[in-house]
Amino acid sequence: MPVHAFPNVTDTTSSTDIDSLSYVLTHKVITPYFQPIFDLLTGEIIGHEALSRGPAESRLHMPDTLFKAAISAGRLHELELLCREKSLQRFAELALPGKLFLNVSASLLSSANHQKGMTLALLKQLGIEQDRIVIELSEQQPYDSCGLTLASVEYYRKMGFSIAIDDLGVGYSGLRLWSDVQPGSVKIDKYFIHQIDKDPVKREFVRSIIAIAQSLHCDVIAEGIENLTELELLMELGVTRGQGFYLGRPDPNPQVFAHKQLAQRARRVSQHRNIDEGETVHSLCRTVPTVNSTDTLLTVSELLRDHPDLLSLPVLDQGIPKGVVRRHDLLELFSSQYGRALYETKPVSKLLKKDVLIVESFISLASVSKQLTQQAESALNHEIIIVQDGAFLGVGSLRDLLKRITDLKIHNATYANPLTLLPGSVPINREIDRRLHAAMDFHVAYFDLNDFKPFNDFYGYAKGDEVIQLLGRLIKHHLTSAENFLGHIGGDDFVVIFSCADWAERCRAVLAAFEEQVRDLYAPKELQEGGIWLENRAEQQQFFSLLSVAIGVVHPDSYACESYHEVVELAAEAKKQSKKMGGNALFISRRRKHRIIS
Numbered sequence: 400m401p402v403h404a405f406p407n408v409t410d411t412t413s414s415t416d417i418d419s420l421s422y423v424l425t426h427k428v429i430t431p432y433f434q435p436i437f438d439l440l441t442g443e444i445i446g447h448e449a450l451s452r453g454p455a456e457s458r459l460h461m462p463d464t465l466f467k468a469a470i471s472a473g474r475l476h477e478l479e480l481l482c483r484e485k486s487l488q489r490f491a492e493l494a495l496p497g498k499l500f501l502n503v504s505a506s507l508l509s510s511a512n513h514q515k516g517m518t519l520a521l522l523k524q525l526g527i528e529q530d531r532i533v534i535e536l537s538e539q540q541p542y543d544s545c546g547l548t549l550a551s552v553e554y555y556r557k558m559g560f561s562i563a564i565d566d567l568g569v570g571y572s573g574l575r576l577w578s579d580v581q582p583g584s585v586k587i588d589k590y591f592i593h594q595i596d597k598d599p600v601k602r603e604f605v606r607s608i609i610a611i612a613q614s615l616h617c618d619v620i621a622e623g624i625e626n627l628t629e630l631e632l633l634m635e636l637g638v639t640r641g642q643g644f645y646l647g648r649p650d651p652n653p654q655v656f657a658h659k660q661l662a663q664r665a666r667r668v669s670q671h672r673n674i675d676e677g678e679t680v681h682s683l684c685r686t687v688p689t690v691n692s693t694d695t696l697l698t699v700s701e702l703l704r705d706h707p708d709l710l711s712l713p714v715l716d717q718g719i720p721k722g723v724v725r726r727h728d729l730l731e732l733f734s735s736q737y738g739r740a741l742y743e744t745k746p747v748s749k750l751l752k753k754d755v756l757i758v759e760s761f762i763s764l765a766s767v768s769k770q771l772t773q774q775a776e777s778a779l780n781h782e783i784i785i786v787q788d789g790a791f792l793g794v795g796s797l798r799d800l801l802k803r804i805t806d807l808k809i810h811n812a813t814y815a816n817p818l819t820l821l822p823g824s825v826p827i828n829r830e831i832d833r834r835l836h837a838a839m840d841f842h843v844a845y846f847d848l849n850d851f852k853p854f855n856d857f858y859g860y861a862k863g864d865e866v867i868q869l870l871g872r873l874i875k876h877h878l879t880s881a882e883n884f885l886g887h888i889g890g891d892d893f894v895v896i897f898s899c900a901d902w903a904e905r906c907r908a909v910l911a912a913f914e915e916q917v918r919d920l921y922a923p924k925e926l927q928e929g930g931i932w933l934e935n936r937a938e939q940q941q942f943f944s945l946l947s948v949a950i951g952v953v954h955p956d957s958y959a960c961e962s963y964h965e966v967v968e969l970a971a972e973a974k975k976q977s978k979k980m981g982g983n984a985l986f987i988s989r990r991r992k993h994r995i996i997s
């Protein structure tokens with residue numbers, strides 16, 4: 400096709416766009432791009448969303464202008480069908496794995512002349528199974544819940560296609576559409592993902608969507624993930640599927656590889672499960688009897704009679720937990736007049752309670768504890784259902800969770816430094832490993848006093864202890880926060896693991912405060928002289944300035960560092976550099992992985 404045949408691309412008038420559109424439709428010059436959608440837990444591609452582009456270098460290249468032109472020209476359906484045809488053909492040609500997510504507008508679905516058989520015929524011709532197609536219904540246009548649209552959705556579903564709701568949260572009828580259509584998946588609009596780490600309202604929104612989706616057994620896909628911080632936060636919230644520029648851009652010829660960093664993280668998590676199950680909710684897992692939602696309340700009653708220790712039973716549907724049935728609800732129902740006779744043949748679903756926490760087995764105890772405390776107070780007595788890849792594994796109790804967390808705290812106390820009561824090297828190393836295994840983004844700062852030995856020799860160990868305590872106090876004061884971990888390796892060495900963003904300012908605040916407060920520990924004479932004179936090994940007098948602190952900071956690459964050994968080496972190296980700077984100094988290392996010395 401000669402390029403010059405395409406109308407002038409720089410002209411912005413809509414009549415030109417409409418002419419260009421006619422060209423696009425007549426010559427079928429639509430290029431499908433495919434954006435991967437990943438399983439965030441394994442890094443595997445679960446499918447691609449098809450996105451259409453007009454001719455390169457033209458105003459209609461980007462879908463917004465393309466579809467706007469089609470709407471103004473009254474040719475939207477024609478364009479949509481062309482895009483669908485092209486996407487399916489290219490999907491088959493490229494032999495892409497997994498599902499193909501296709502966008503369909505409400506208006507096309509409700510159009511009376513919508514040729515429903517066309518897609519099916521094309522799929523047959525291309526040899527694509529129907530169950531690989533996911534129809535994405537955009538929430539951006541209003542749906543007519545009782546008219547043609549829903550009937551068409553139903554028609555697609557009967558043909559074996561899955562249904563997803565796209566752009567959830569920004570349109571007209573999100574929850575209503577969700578409830579009417581009962582899709583297999585919902586895609587959270589990128590508006591709610593953008594900078595979610597900085598916006599508690601967006602986090603709450605996503606958390607609520609996950610809760611609804613869990614109870615409706617619907618997958619949640621996060622759209623528009625643009626950086627690692629957003630990805631990590633979404634995973635922490637429990638989102639297991641996602642797409643976005645950070646994971647993979649739309650491409651006409653996509654490379655089909657598992658996402659390297661997600662896959663590495665998954666491997667780490669599975670190794671971590673074996674090494675240190677104590678840290679994850681897996682350690683709380685107990686096997687208990689379960690019931691199906693179709694079982695009768697008589698079955699529940701008999702099971703609870705045989706297991707007097709159980710306050711509830713998990714309710715499953717084909718191995719997937721739906722909620723619980725509780726002893727006190729059953730007793731209340733049966734204790735009414737004729738209650739037992741009236742209700743014992745009724746199905747479990749009558750007493751099914753969904754206000755239960757369902758968590759994947761590799762989630763950390765701290766994260767589960769956080770989720771529980773964020774729930775309503777009335778929900779605090781409730782059980783924790785533990786799943787593996789969504790399938791029921793067992794249950795844990797709040798009591799066991801508290802006990803395990805207390806044990807961990809005792810463990811930290813056991814290894815605490817007696818002078819500062821900060822955790823010692825065992826818990827520090829363990830915490831670094833935990834953050835590496837979870838592929839978290841963190842900085843590690845190594846603090847060390849300069850020329851501490853001469854001070855000790857001059858004033859004695861008791862005064863030396865005071866200096867160490869002063870530094871410990873300042874570190875605690877300036878650096879304590881929920882995301883940071885402070886430790887005291889021993890002697891005058893401290894380590895802080897940061898996840899907060901303002902770590903550099905905080906370190907500088909410690910240096911400034913130390914410079915000022917350490918003066919209180921010197922006698923007036925030495926203070927006046929600005930340091931101490933001490934005889935060295937060669938029996939010569941040597942001058943040592945007032946005590947100062949050297950801080951070396953590293954930003955370990957969680958994917959490149961295998962264990963705390965490498966991180967501690969990196970941090971010690973950075974500390975050496977900061978000592979070379981002299982006085983109170985902060986050195987920020989650019990090295991992110993440890994050099995292997997053969």
Ligand SMILES: Nc1nc2c(ncn2[C@@H]2O[C@H](COP(=O)(O)OP(=O)(O)OP(=O)(O)O)[C@@H](O)[C@H]2O)c(=O)[nH]1
Binds near residue numbers: 848855860862863890
């Ligand atoms: N007062 C006191 N001194 C300690 C304690 N633990 C270790 N030390 C002493 O702290 C000093 C630490 O040694 P270094 O860090 O090598 O001494 P430094 O003079 O600061 O050397 P640079 O770090 O190279 O500047 C030694 O003199 C130890 O005996 C403690 O709990 N209390």
